[in-house]
Amino acid sequence: MTTQNETDAEANAEQRPDDEPGSGVVVAFGRQLKLLRGRAGLDRTEFGKRVGYAAQSVASFEQGRRIPQPRFIDRADDVLDAGGVLKALKEEVARAQYPAFFRDAARLEAKAAALSVYAMYAVPGLLQTEEYARAGFQMERPLLNDDVIEQGVSARLARQDLHDRRPAPLLSFVVEETVFRRPIGGMATLYGQLEQVLLIGQKRNVEIQVMPTDREDHAALGGPFTLIDTAKGQRIAYAEVQGDSRLYTGQAKVRELEARYGIIRSQALTPRESSEFIQKLLGER
Numbered sequence: 354m355t356t357q358n359e360t361d362a363e364a365n366a367e368q369r370p371d372d373e374p375g376s377g378v379v380v381a382f383g384r385q386l387k388l389l390r391g392r393a394g395l396d397r398t399e400f401g402k403r404v405g406y407a408a409q410s411v412a413s414f415e416q417g418r419r420i421p422q423p424r425f426i427d428r429a430d431d432v433l434d435a436g437g438v439l440k441a442l443k444e445e446v447a448r449a450q451y452p453a454f455f456r457d458a459a460r461l462e463a464k465a466a467a468l469s470v471y472a473m474y475a476v477p478g479l480l481q482t483e484e485y486a487r488a489g490f491q492m493e494r495p496l497l498n499d500d501v502i503e504q505g506v507s508a509r510l511a512r513q514d515l516h517d518r519r520p521a522p523l524l525s526f527v528v529e530e531t532v533f534r535r536p537i538g539g540m541a542t543l544y545g546q547l548e549q550v551l552l553i554g555q556k557r558n559v560e561i562q563v564m565p566t567d568r569e570d571h572a573a574l575g576g577p578f579t580l581i582d583t584a585k586g587q588r589i590a591y592a593e594v595q596g597d598s599r600l601y602t603g604q605a606k607v608r609e610l611e612a613r614y615g616i617i618r619s620q621a622l623t624p625r626e627s628s629e630f631i632q633k634l635l636g637e638r
Contacts, residue, residue, distance in 0.1 A: 378445045380417035385442070387415040389433040404428040418500055420450045422507070450508035454598040458581070458591045461600075463515065467523040467582035469614050471573055475537065476546055477526055478509045479516070480553055480561075485546040486510065488538025521558040523582075527614070527621050530566045533634055540638065547635050554628055562621040563630050572616035580607075580614060 390400050390411075397408040397415075404411075406425060413419035421429075423443055430439040451459045462468065470477050475489060486509045490502040497505070515522060533550075536543045554561040564571070578592040590601040590610045601607055622630055 377449060378442065379420055379449045382421070382439070382442050382446050383415040383417045385438065386429060386433075389429075389435050389438070390415075393433050395433075400429075400432070403432045413500070420446060420504055420508075423447065447511075450504060450511070452596070454593070454596060457600055458579070458593075458598065459512065461581050461583065461589060461591075462512065462579075464584060465515075465522050465581050466520075466584050467525075467580075468515075469525045469580040471527045471577050471579070471614060471617060472532060473529045473573075473577050474532065475535075476528065476532055476550065479513055479524070480526065480546075480550055481509060482542070482546050482549045483510060484542045485538055488542055492537070516553065516556060516559070521556075524556075524559045525618070526559075526561045527564055527617050528561065529564050530630075533563065533631060544635060544638055547631050551628060551631055551635075554624065560624045561627055562618060562624055563627040564617060564621040565630075568620055570620055572620065573613045575613075578610055578614075580610060 390397070393400075395403070397411045401408045401411045404425060405428065410419065414421045414425070426439050426443045426446065429435070430437060433439070448456050448460060468479075470479070476485060478486070481489075483506060486506045487502065490497055490505045516524070533543075533547060537546075550561060553559055576592065576594055578590060581589045581591060583589065587602075588607055588611070590607045592599055592601070592610075601610070621627070
């Protein structure tokens, strides 16, 4: 069952540019969801009650304005007796939650055997708290609308499932000291972020190192990057700046970044020293 208001909203949703969240597989999923709901004779309110979501959320999913979580897709498929049609789209829908420039890297990251991350502007997404992540999205220019911000936060936090995956990937981070001093979102948000970094750093498969600002030698002034080790033994490099990104698979470039990472690890504080440094920052509040 579809009201005139629903129809008008969907017509407006279809006018979004292709590079915004309401495009591609997300829109296709939404249309399929709406067709199946209509076939079942359910309006959005009744369907929402059965799957545990508000009618407004169902509308956002059907219009491609929000990307549904895996649990919603599973529940919707069962309630609508879709026979796996919606579940078959789950992986592609999950990929769509990331910006286009990051999707290939996100796919590799999720299945990585090891990651080596150098960060110089902000706390790496794999370590961020919800408040810190939201503050970062809110500062984006041009301004993002609220739906996009919340989707971005949800997607970033979903990446952190990697920490507890089994077999556990080896995760190494080298982060500039200035990152841990920059009060993105305010001092309370920063302190909460520092506490989370300490907590994650206690995991046996995680090493976090601080690169002190007073170091005279620094091997990676060219910008942040990530080294991704695949389960098949391949190493890939990923670099991102100003919303643009590149994946490097050529041996020459990958070896160059491998060398830089190895050197900055030796130049940074050890994981134990880094933990003590962050604890000291927390003690200054």
